[in-house]
Amino acid sequence: xxxxxxxxxxxxxxxxxxxxxxxxxxxxxxxxxxxxxxxxxxxxxxxxxxxxxxxxxxxxxxxxxxxxxxxxxxxxxxxxxxxxxxxxxxxxxxxxxxxxxxxxxxxxxxxxxxxxxxxxxxxxxxxxxxxxxxxxxxxxxxxxxxxxxxxxxxxxxxxxxxxxxxxxxxxxxxxxxxxxxxxxxxxxxxxxxxxxxxxxxxxxxxxxxxxxxxxxxxxxxxxxxxxxxxxxxxxxxxxxxxxxxxxxxxxxxxxxxxxxxxxxxxxxxxxxxxxxxx
Amino acid sequence: xxxxxxxxxxxxxxxxxxxxxxxxxxxxxxxxxxxxxxxxxxxxxxxxxxxxxxxxxxxxxxxxxxxxxxxxxxxxxxxxxxxxxxxxxxxxxxxxxxxxxxxxxxxxxxxxxxxxxxxxxxxxxxxxxxxxxxxxxxxxxxxxxxxxxxxxxxxxxxxxxxxxxxxxxxxxxxxxxxxxxxxxxxxxxxxxxxxxxxxxxxxxxxxxxxxxxxxxxxxxxxxxxxxxxxxxxxxxxxxxxxxxxxxxxxxxxxxxxxxxxxxxxxxxxxxxxxxxxxxxxxxxxxxxxxxxxxxxxxxxxxxxxxxxxxxxxxxxxxxxxxxxxxxxxxxxxxxx
Numbered sequence: 156x157x158x159x160x161x162x163x164x165x166x167x168x169x170x171x172x173x174x175x176x177x178x179x180x181x182x183x184x185x186x187x188x189x190x191x192x193x194x195x196x197x198x199x200x201x202x203x204x205x206x207x208x209x210x211x212x213x214x215x216x217x218x219x220x221x222x223x224x225x226x227x228x229x230x231x232x233x234x235x236x237x238x239x240x241x242x243x244x245x246x247x248x249x250x251x252x253x254x255x256x257x258x259x260x261x262x263x264x265x266x267x268x269x270x271x272x273x274x275x276x277x278x279x280x281x282x283x284x285x286x287x288x289x290x291x292x293x294x295x296x297x298x299x300x301x302x303x304x305x306x307x308x309x310x311x312x313x314x315x316x317x318x319x320x321x322x323x324x325x326x327x328x329x330x331x332x333x334x335x336x337x338x339x340x341x342x343x344x345x346x347x348x349x350x351x352x353x354x355x356x357x358x359x360x361x362x363x364x365x366x367x368x369x370x371x372x373x374x375x376x377x378x379x380x381x382x383x384x385x386x387x388x389x390x391x392x393x394x395x396x397x398x399x400x401x402x403x404x405x406x407x408x409x410x411x412x413x414x415x416x417x418x419x420x421x422x423x424x425x426x427x428x429x430x431x432x433x
Numbered sequence: 434x435x436x437x438x439x440x441x442x443x444x445x446x447x448x449x450x451x452x453x454x455x456x457x458x459x460x461x462x463x464x465x466x467x468x469x470x471x472x473x474x475x476x477x478x479x480x481x482x483x484x485x486x487x488x489x490x491x492x493x494x495x496x497x498x499x500x501x502x503x504x505x506x507x508x509x510x511x512x513x514x515x516x517x518x519x520x521x522x523x524x525x526x527x528x529x530x531x532x533x534x535x536x537x538x539x540x541x542x543x544x545x546x547x548x549x550x551x552x553x554x555x556x557x558x559x560x561x562x563x564x565x566x567x568x569x570x571x572x573x574x575x576x577x578x579x580x581x582x583x584x585x586x587x588x589x590x591x592x593x594x595x596x597x598x599x600x601x602x603x604x605x606x607x608x609x610x611x612x613x614x615x616x617x618x619x620x621x622x623x624x625x626x627x628x629x630x631x632x633x634x635x636x637x638x639x640x641x642x643x644x645x646x647x648x649x650x651x652x653x654x655x656x657x658x659x660x661x662x663x664x665x666x667x668x669x670x671x672x673x674x675x676x677x678x679x680x681x682x683x684x685x686x687x688x689x690x691x692x693x694x695x696x697x698x699x700x701x702x703x704x705x706x707x708x709x710x711x712x713x714x715x716x717x718x719x720x721x722x723x724x725x726x727x728x729x730x731x732x733x734x735x736x737x738x739x740x741x742x743x744x745x746x747x748x749x750x751x752x753x754x755x756x757x758x759x760x761x762x763x764x765x766x767x768x769x
Contacts, residue, residue: 238655239657242657254655255652256645257648257649258716267642267653267658268653268657269656270638282638284636284637284638284641
């Protein structure tokens with residue numbers, strides 16, 4: 156637990172949402188939801204199926220355009236029309252199962268959509284890719300995150316599930332400036348691989364990025380998260396710190412058996428006092 | 434910031450070093466087809482001294498010139514996990530447009546060629562537009578445009594072949610001596626197109642995006658690749674390549690023939706598959722397609738020289754296609 160909760164200067168919010176609403180016909184997927192992600196933290200987002208957490212995350216990553224409400228990056232209001240807009244603000248998303256092209260190699264996957272070209276006319280006229288630089292930089296990114304894969308030239312499909320997820324996370328971490336959003340990164344993994352991915356998530360946090368972790372896996376959430384955003388009925392029900400609450404409490408808030416304090420504008424609240432038992 | 438952290442790599446235990454060199458060579462999709470091509474050439478060379486001559490090899494390349502060129506466009510489309518049934522009919526239409534305009538309407542041959550290319554390119558755009566805009570399956574779209582192009586060809590030509598004499602239109606059928614063998618400019622042009630397509634696919638971002646879109650379209654889209662624009666470009670480029678095939682066909686036969694190319698769609702798919710490109714998209718190589726086209730040409734020529742009826746060539750090609758697809762499937766299952 157190396158988060159900055161005991162520092163006197165309250166951590167600044169990186170990504171916020173105020174009163175987001177998204178309706179699909181008669182269904183209200185996001186019902187006036189608030190959201191606060193602070194710098195350098197791992198914020199887990201949990202909620203029952205149908206609570207609207209995936210709609211919320213899609214709004215934050217630009218995949219869904221909210222009907223009303225406000226999204227702020229580093230305090231300034233922004234509008235996302237697509238995931239590419241969100242990326243321009245330094246927000247990268249690792250989508251469940253959809254992150255990689257298995258037949259392409261690791262370096263190609265890391266640089267997919269942002270390939271580097273050679274300098275000079277070879278690059279500008281002949282569009283020649285700078286394969287060597289991409290392979291070298293990929294190796295560096297992977298080493299920084301302590302992902303033990305040697306060859307950047309092997310196809311991603313030859314990797315294990317955890318290593319593939321590692322590639323996807325490394326890709327986002329390499330290009331994100333503010334936020335990495337991880338959608339169920341451990342859903343398809345075994346115990347050992349899950350541990351590896353959780354370590355990787357901490358590595359990314361320790362490199363200074365804020366992380367949103369969407370997960371169904373309560374033990375994982377409680378192991379790795381600095382704070383937990385609990386979503387219920389399309390809005391934020393509570394934000395808790397894992398060491399102050401039990402998993403049963405979290406489940407109780409998720410299902411409505413326990414009514415959490417509604418916490419508005421988390422950064423204004425003194426750190427550590429967000430969640431209060433009722 | 435903990436880049437100086439020392440202890441245990443929490444990442445995976447370092448991977449077993451990648452596949453061995455031999456393993457990698459054997460699983461490279463073009464190696465199998467290449468070995469087969471060499472074996473076929475060796476076999477027929479032993480069977481008949483008439484096979485391995487400069488003249489015969491040049492003839493083989495000329496015979497695969499049109500299908501080989503069509504197969505470049507087919508490879509592009511199959512790499513995106515699509516398929517094009519219309520390319521033979523579009524090529525026939527292109528020929529008729531060029532021949533009609535140049536011969537019957539007396540248009541400048543260069544202008545006629547450009548209009549022919551525009552016609553085939555328009556068909557490519559139509560295919561791509563229907564696939565990306567309406568999200569229709571490529572198989573059905575190109576089955577439709579196959580019939581449309583076929584009908585237009587016959588309506589426009591009145592079912593008549595048009596003999597072409599313009600030296601501009603038949604340029605690619607002319608030959609130049611190369612080490613004692615006469616080689617057509619068309620053969621060289623086809624090879625040059627293959628080299629160009631290989632370069633673009635392997636060494637440019639757009640080329641890698643073609644693979645990514647065929648491999649995992651959703652991942653490609655989410656990384657910010659404009660997949661619809663890419664697909665549209667691929668289909669339009671394929672259309673343009675079919676127009677070049679029209680020109681090569683005219684140059685080779687000196688006629689615009691409304692009945693040309695009727696099996697070229699399936700023949701081009703055969704070349705792609707024999708070359709080791711996966712029909713499921715995202716894997717393969719255009720050089721493999723060239724090898725695939727040459728395999729068909731070598732078997733046809735070889736059996737002819739050895740004196741076997743040509744229907745056996747069809748039989749063998751059929752078997753090879755099934756073997757090639759089976760090998761692709763098996764290797765995918767093994768690596769998956």
